[in-house]
Amino acid sequence: MNPDVEFAIITGLSGAGKSEAIKCFEDMGFFCIDNLPPSLIPKMAELCTLPGSKVRQVAVVCDVRGREFFDTLFEELKKLKLLRIKYQILFLEASDEVLVKRFKETRRRHPLSKEGAIVDGIHQERHIMEQLRGQANLIIDTSELAPFELKDKIRTVVLQKDKQKKGVMITIMSFGYKFGMPLDADLVMDVRFLPNPHYVESLRHFDGMDEKVCEFVLNRSESQTFLRKFLGLLAFLLPRYVAEGKTHLTIAVGCTGGTHRSVAIAEETAKFLRERDYNVVVRHRDNGRKK
Numbered sequence: 001m002n003p004d005v006e007f008a009i010i011t012g013l014s015g016a017g018k019s020e021a022i023k024c025f026e027d028m029g030f031f032c033i034d035n036l037p038p039s040l041i042p043k044m045a046e047l048c049t050l051p052g053s054k055v056r057q058v059a060v061v062c063d064v065r066g067r068e069f070f071d072t073l074f075e076e077l078k079k080l081k082l083l084r085i086k087y088q089i090l091f092l093e094a095s096d097e098v099l100v101k102r103f104k105e106t107r108r109r110h111p112l113s114k115e116g117a118i119v120d121g122i123h124q125e126r127h128i129m130e131q132l133r134g135q136a137n138l139i140i141d142t143s144e145l146a147p148f149e150l151k152d153k154i155r156t157v158v159l160q161k162d163k164q165k166k167g168v169m170i171t172i173m174s175f176g177y178k179f180g181m182p183l184d185a186d187l188v189m190d191v192r193f194l195p196n197p198h199y200v201e202s203l204r205h206f207d208g209m210d211e212k213v214c215e216f217v218l219n220r221s222e223s224q225t226f227l228r229k230f231l232g233l234l235a236f237l238l239p240r241y242v243a244e245g246k247t248h249l250t251i252a253v254g255c256t257g258g259t260h261r262s263v264a265i266a267e268e269t270a271k272f273l274r275e276r277d278y279n280v281v282v283r284h285r286d287n288g289r290k291k
Helices: 018-027 038-048 062-081 096-106 120-135 147-158 211-218 219-243 260-277
Strands: 004-012 031-033 057-061 086-091 138-141 168-174 185-188 250-255 278-282
Touching: 004 018, 004 038, 004 062, 018 031, 018 057, 018 086, 018 147, 038 057, 038 062, 062 120, 062 250, 086 120, 096 120, 138 147, 147 168, 147 278, 168 260, 211 219, 211 260, 219 250, 219 260, 250 260, 260 278
Parallel strands: 004 057, 004 086, 031 057, 086 138, 168 250, 168 278, 185 250
Antiparallel strands: none
């Protein structure tokens, strides 16, 4: 068997963006199959490992449309391990409100909604997918992502061709608590205990990437003490995540509005990790957002 064959299992909630995701995989050279019954995954893998096969990267979408086949997915993934084939699970999700809106805009019926009750179908699907979500290598919440942003995140995180320098890809995300916590965060740090530049007239209209705002946030004794302890904790944790085989980590840093303190701390965290040779992507989810 050829250990160079790589599988990507794209799954998640209906309406969360799996169709856009598989297009991205296809653009990156993967052989893609939509709605493949899980029982056929090992057979596809065997075909890829035959002498002369030019298919080395495969992406498949598996979701509740497979119905009775879906329950067999975990058993089929065990077979991939026996074949020594690498695989990763990408799980896409979104908030109930966003999913309902998407179904209404497209005038589609939720696959689990027998009588058109979209919310009931979403809740049932969340329950069915709960165990698989726990097995995912990467969870992406698409609630606030445009299609091009989802594709960019997949290219950056999942399909990154440069081998991770330390075996893990890190997303640092700043956010505002008043807009809700990010659902796909692995670690969340609340920095609302720091003085808020929003209440300083000369700083209010700038963000945490502005030099004066950074000085206001970072050059305080409590900020320096916090960063020393927080970054020290990350320095301790990350090698252990790598040792356990984690390929992606999302660290969320939150303040009230997601514009000043969280942005400055997120940028400082990214700088610290890049200096230690980690691959880092920074995303400021709510910077400048109005409510």
